[in-house]
Amino acid sequence: DKGGHKHFMAKEIAEQPSVIGDALRHYLSDDGRDVVLPGADLDFTQFDRMIMVACGTAYYACLTAKYWFEQLAGMPVEVDIASEFRYREPPIPARTGALFVSQSGETADTLAAMRYCEGRADKVLSVVNVPESSIARESDIALPILAGTEIGVASTKAFTCQLTVLLLLALKAAHDRGTRSPEELADTLSNLRGLPATINHALELDPAFKTAARQLAEADNALFLGRGLMYPLALEGALKLKEISYIHAEAYASGELKHGPIALIDKTMPVVVMAPCDALFDKTVSNMQEVMARGGKVMLITDRAGAEAANDGVWTQITLPDVDPILSPILYALPAQLLAYHTAVAKGTDADQPRNLAKSVTVE
Ligand code: M6R
Numbered sequence: 001d002k003g004g005h006k007h008f009m010a011k012e013i014a015e016q017p018s019v020i021g022d023a024l025r026h027y028l029s030d031d032g033r034d035v036v037l038p039g040a041d042l043d044f045t046q047f048d049r050m051i052m053v054a055c056g057t058a059y060y061a062c063l064t065a066k067y068w069f070e071q072l073a074g075m076p077v078e079v080d081i082a083s084e085f086r087y088r089e090p091p092i093p094a095r096t097g098a099l100f101v102s103q104s105g106e107t108a109d110t111l112a113a114m115r116y117c118e119g120r121a122d123k124v125l126s127v128v129n130v131p132e133s134s135i136a137r138e139s140d141i142a143l144p145i146l147a148g149t150e151i152g153v154a155s156t157k158a159f160t161c162q163l164t165v166l167l168l169l170a171l172k173a174a175h176d177r178g179t180r181s182p183e184e185l186a187d188t189l190s191n192l193r194g195l196p197a198t199i200n201h202a203l204e205l206d207p208a209f210k211t212a213a214r215q216l217a218e219a220d221n222a223l224f225l226g227r228g229l230m231y232p233l234a235l236e237g238a239l240k241l242k243e244i245s246y247i248h249a250e251a252y253a254s255g256e257l258k259h260g261p262i263a264l265i266d267k268t269m270p271v272v273v274m275a276p277c278d279a280l281f282d283k284t285v286s287n288m289q290e291v292m293a294r295g296g297k298v299m300l301i302t303d304r305a306g307a308e309a310a311n312d313g314v315w316t317q318i319t320l321p322d323v324d325p326i327l328s329p330i331l332y333a334l335p336a337q338l339l340a341y342h343t344a345v346a347k348g349t350d351a352d353q354p355r356n357l358a359k360s361v362t363v364e
Pocket of ligand 1: 055056057058101102103104105106107110153154155156239240243359360361
């Protein structure tokens with residue numbers, strides 16, 4: 001049942017405020033001031049470092065989590081693609097927590113990487129959508145993301161629920177390790193509780209994404225740029241676009257532009273820049289100017305302050321609601337999803353069942 005939507009993907013994008021709300025209710029104490037992990041005995045002081053392993057979109061959720069764990073909890077995090085990790089025989093030092101992220105819980109490479117860590121890592125954690133899946137059953141601690149069934153091959157609500165649970169874990173790590181004061185943590189958690197409402201506001205921008213997507217649909221190639229927490233989101237935006245609209249899209253950390261990809265820029269190359277007005281905004285603006293100076297077409301996804309500071313010369317701009325910078329990846333997942341979705345619709349490709357892809361990759 002598509003619930004009145006044209007595609008499951010559209011329905012699942014629209015469900016995000018409610019499923020993120022479900023995840024928050026599950027993992028927050030009644031007063032909303034603490035992270036609780038029902039049924040799980042986990043204290044991040046037992047680890048000195050984390051490794052996080054996954055495939056595809058779930059891998060980008062891990063990349064985002066690296067920024068969160070390092071910034072909030074001062075914990076080193078190594079992130080790896082499951083198909084690389086499993087054959088590399090990576091050494092696992094003592095006091096390492098290993099975390100695996102998978103919507104289906106059945107991805108062959110992720111499962112094999114997890115089995116490699118059993119008996120080597122101090123604890124094997126999983127962040128999964130399907131609680132009865134192999135990855136959930138075989139891990140020491142399985143943390144459900146509570147996104148509900150996801151049918152669209154392109155992961156949407158599972159991604160934002162993965163991010164929500166990973167951020168809650170990073171906040172718990174910050175609490176356990178004493179790297180953030182109880183007041184700071186309560187503040188972030190209170191902003192997080194307001195996030196479903198903010199996402200609802202962002203969903204109202206759907207017509208703007210539709211218009212922008214019609215322009216994107218004309219392109220054969222696109223580049224996505226982001227810095228810091230927006231870098232994994234740029235990767236996710238490029239993956240979503242190529243997956244369902246078949247437009248060739250690449251993502252780079254904005255600072256890498258000068259190290260190669262700028263050679264691709266001309267007037268046929270749309271460059272999607274994901275950049276809320278955060279501490280790194282000025283640097284991203286200079287990257288954007290470099291693109292525009294070479295005739296590149298910039299599609300800027302930003303917030304109100306960003307729009308005021310830097311809309312000169314941009315091709316298209318979409319202004320998202322303001323959000324606590326630490327939560328920005330969850331909100332900026334929406335433009336990644338909506339741009340890809342409407343581009344696929346404009347091109348007439350199948351957004352729910354793209355060619356050559358399976359929802360669950362159970363063979364390597
Ligand atoms: O079920 P999983 O989360 O383990 O799946 C991982 C990837 O196959 C998956 O995220 C894939 O990249 C999506 N189709 C992306 O939209």
